[in-house]
Each structure stands twice: as C-alpha cells, then as structure tokens.
Amino acid sequence: MIHSHYDLQYVRNQFPNIGDLAFFENAGGTYVPSTVSDRIYDYMRRNQVQPGSSYSASAEAMERISRSHRQLAEMINAKPSEVIVGHSTTMNVYVLANALRPSLTAGDEVIVTNLDHEANVGSWRRLAESGIVVKEWKIDRETAELGGPQELEKLLTDRTRLVCCTWCSNITGTINDIQAITELAHSAGALVCADAVAYAPHRALDFRKSNVDFLLFSLYKLYGPHLGVLCGKQSILLDLENQNHFFFTRSALPQKLQPGGYLHETAASIEGIVEYFDQVFSHHYKKSDTSISARYAKVFELFTQHEDKVARPFMEYLNSKTNVRIIGIPEIDYTRRVSTISFTVEGQRHSEIAANLGEQNIGIGVGDFYARRCIDALNLHPGGVVRVSMVHYNSEQEVTRLIKALDQVL
Numbered sequence: 001m002i003h004s005h006y007d008l009q010y011v012r013n014q015f016p017n018i019g020d021l022a023f024f025e026n027a028g029g030t031y032v033p034s035t036v037s038d039r040i041y042d043y044m045r046r047n048q049v050q051p052g053s054s055y056s057a058s059a060e061a062m063e064r065i066s067r068s069h070r071q072l073a074e075m076i077n078a079k080p081s082e083v084i085v086g087h088s089t090t091m092n093v094y095v096l097a098n099a100l101r102p103s104l105t106a107g108d109e110v111i112v113t114n115l116d117h118e119a120n121v122g123s124w125r126r127l128a129e130s131g132i133v134v135k136e137w138k139i140d141r142e143t144a145e146l147g148g149p150q151e152l153e154k155l156l157t158d159r160t161r162l163v164c165c166t167w168c169s170n171i172t173g174t175i176n177d178i179q180a181i182t183e184l185a186h187s188a189g190a191l192v193c194a195d196a197v198a199y200a201p202h203r204a205l206d207f208r209k210s211n212v213d214f215l216l217f218s219l220y221k222l223y224g225p226h227l228g229v230l231c232g233k234q235s236i237l238l239d240l241e242n243q244n245h246f247f248f249t250r251s252a253l254p255q256k257l258q259p260g261g262y263l264h265e266t267a268a269s270i271e272g273i274v275e276y277f278d279q280v281f282s283h284h285y286k287k288s289d290t291s292i293s294a295r296y297a298k299v300f301e302l303f304t305q306h307e308d309k310v311a312r313p314f315m316e317y318l319n320s321k322t323n324v325r326i327i328g329i330p331e332i333d334y335t336r337r338v339s340t341i342s343f344t345v346e347g348q349r350h351s352e353i354a355a356n357l358g359e360q361n362i363g364i365g366v367g368d369f370y371a372r373r374c375i376d377a378l379n380l381h382p383g384g385v386v387r388v389s390m391v392h393y394n395s396e397q398e399v400t401r402l403i404k405a406l407d408q409v410l
C-alpha cells in the first residue's frame with residue numbers, strides 16, 4: 001500500500017547536509033544520510049582496531065564489515081563472494097583489467113565506447129600494450145547516443161572478448177538498454193562490463209537480472225561512503241588471476257581482487273545505506289517481510305517518480321531558451337533517461353555561470369566530468385557542459401530557485 005504522497009520532508013530530514021544550498025551536483029557525489037555518517041563515527045570510536053581477532057572490539061569490527069558486505073550483496077541480488085569493494089570504480093576497473101589480461105591473447109578484441117567515463121575506458125585501452133585490439137563504439141554527434149545494439153553488432157567479431165559500456169551516461173543521463181547489449185554480446189561469445197555509476201543513484205540495481213558479467217558502481221554516488229563496487233559472476237571471477245598477496249588463492253573471493261583493502265570505517269557504514277532505504281520503505285509502505293532487494297527496488301520506484309516530477313519544469317525551461325543546447329534526450333522520460341541534465345550555452349563561459357549560481361548558494365557542475373572522449377566527440381571543449389543532476393531529495397522549490405537564478409544569466 002503506497003502512501004498517498006511521497007514524503008519528501010521525511011526523506012530530507014535524514015540528510016544532515018541538506019540546508020540552504022540547493023545542491024544539483026549529485027552526479028559528482030551524493031549526500032549521505034545519518035545512518036551512514038553515524039556509523040563511520042561510531043566505528044572509529046568503538047572499533048578502530050584491526051578487525052578479525054577474538055577480543056570484542058575487533059570481533060565486532062569484523063562483524064560490522066561482514067554484515068555490511070552481506071547486506072550490500074543482498075540488496076543488489078548478488079552473492080557476497082561476487083561483490084568486490086575497492087577504493088573507487090576507477091581502481092576496481094584497473095584491478096579487473098589486470099586480472100583479466102593473462103586470459104587474453106594478442107589479436108583478441110575489446111570494445112569500449114566514447115560515451116563512457118574514462119574509468120571504464122582507460123584501463124581497457126591499455127590492454128593494447130599486450131596486443132589486444134581495442135575498438136571504439138562511437139556516439140552519434142547529433143544525438144550523443146550510441147544508437148543501440150544494432151550499432152554494436154557492426155563491431156562484434158568472433159575475436160571479441162569483452163564489451164565495456166556505460167549503463168547510463170554521466171553527461172547525458174541517457175539509459176542504455178544494457179540487457180539487449182548484453183544479450184547481443186553474449187551471443188557473440190563476449191563478456192560485458194557495465195558501468196552503472198551514473199545509473200545507481202536513480203534506479204535499483206539487480207545484478208542477476210541484468211545478466212552482465214561485471215557491474216560497476218560507486219557508493220559515494222549511492223548515498224554512501226567513498227568506495228567503489230565491482231560485482232562479477234562467480235564462475236568468471238574464479239578464473240581471474242589473483243591481484244593480491246601471493247598467499248591469496250584463486251578461489252579467495254573477494255579478497256584476491258581487493259589488493260590493499262579499503263577503509264574499514266567506511267566499509268562498516270555500508271549497512272547504513274541499506275538501513276536508509278529500509279526506513280524510507282517502512283515510512284511509505286505497510287510493513288511486510290519482503291527481502292532487502294525488494295524493499296530497495298520499491299523505494300527506487302518512489303524516487304524515480306519524484307525525480308521525473310522535479311526535473312520536468314527544468315527541462316521545459318531549458319527547452320524554452322534559444323541559446324541553450326541540451327546534450328542528449330531533450331525531454332523527461334524515466335524509461336529513457338535519468339534526471340542528470342547537461343547543456344551548453346551559446347556565447348557564455350560555463351565556469352562563470354557556475355560561479356554566479358554558486359554565489360546564490362546553488363551548486364551545479366561544469367566541465368567534462370572525465371567523459372573526455374564524449375565531450376571531444378561532441379566538440380564541446382574547452383568549456384564542456386553545464387550539468388544539473390537531481391536526485392530523490394531535491395525539491396521543487398530548489399528547482400524554482402535554480403530556474404530563477406539561471407534566468408538572470410542565460
């Protein structure tokens with residue numbers, strides 16, 4: 001049973017950061033609810049010791065980290081052994097590419113896109129040093145879209161081993177049909193590495209259902225601490241080379257792909273993300289004993305509805321301005337895009353627009369956001385794009401403020 005309305009005030013109350021700043025740089029990193037920040041603080045005060053020994057502070061530290069890991073896996077419908085937590089997505093891909101390299105032979109092919117953030121490109125491109133042929137799936141310069149699986153089909157051969165593609169662009173907000181892409185890649189015998197970093201703040205992930213072989217996302221853009229997650233199918237992960245100390249065996253999952261470990265206090269706070277989604281669920285739905293993943297999926301249905309509602313007037317506003325070019329789909333449609341909206345403004349310095357809004361306590365982003373190849377392909381240097389990204393805690397009032405402030409500048 002759904003609440004008659006989405007209780008935005010309830011949601012906003014969970015985030016201590018929310019105040020006068022109208023924050024629209026969520027695609028760069030989201031706020032964290034107190035369920036997360038309190039856990040970091042509490043862990044450091046009570047459990048800041050080496051985890052895994054028998055004394056109570058240490059045993060409890062281990063239990064907090066392990067519980068977080070299990071809950072994260074359950075949330076995204078993966079096995080705990082399939083979930084690798086690392087410092088960032090960029091680092092996770094670096095480790096993955098090195099672990100995969102020995103199983104590739106010269107002449108094998110890897111496909112990357114020029115839409116992706118460099119995190120899911122650079123480490124794959126370096127495989128060329130080992131004789132791997134790297135092919136680029138290019139965006140259309142008018143639409144900034146990859147053009148769907150039919151475009152990918154042209155690049156696939158019997159030597160293709162891997163397709164690396166973003167699930168959602170951090171510039172355009174366009175959602176790619178990752179299931180169709182995966183089906184096609186699999187039919188050609190290739191694996192898929194999908195970057196869901198820009199997707200995860202807006203839609204629930206289901207690793208099993210997506211059927212991708214490797215799934216990437218960053219917890220600091222999912223209302224959590226600064227960590228990256230790499231999820232991989234167990235049978236494939238088991239085949240990868242150990243990247244950790246020599247005494248970790250091939251079957252040591254996830255440790256063999258976590259060289260150097262990660263910050264314990266942040267790892268222990270991951271269950272705070274799950275708790276936050278659970279709280280939002282309980283507040284809006286009649287209590288029921290559904291799974292963590294089902295509750296998380298339900299909560300994101302609410303978030304999606306709300307995001308579409310707040311993004312709509314902004315998109316209408318941009319469409320009314322003749323000096324604005326929207327990069328990507330120029331309409332709000334939750335089936336095709338998320339509420340990350342980028343645009344360019346003719347004859348204006350983007351950095352000055354951001355500085356002007358910053359003076360009015362409105363946070364937006366400008367630049368290439370490390371999707372450098374996309375910005376290059378669209379010929380948008382040096383200023384890149386202006387990016388406004390809204391998530392489920394943004395309010396209509398904040399959007400009204402944004403439009404008013406922008407209207408004085410555009």
Ligand SMILES: Cc1ncc(COP(=O)(O)O)c(C=O)c1O
Pocket residue numbers: 027028087088089090091117119120166168169170195196197198218227228369370
């Ligand atoms: C789509 C996308 N992929 C990957 C990354 C890189 O993530 P990380 O900072 O965790 O390396 C980002 C960061 O902005 C991103 O937006």
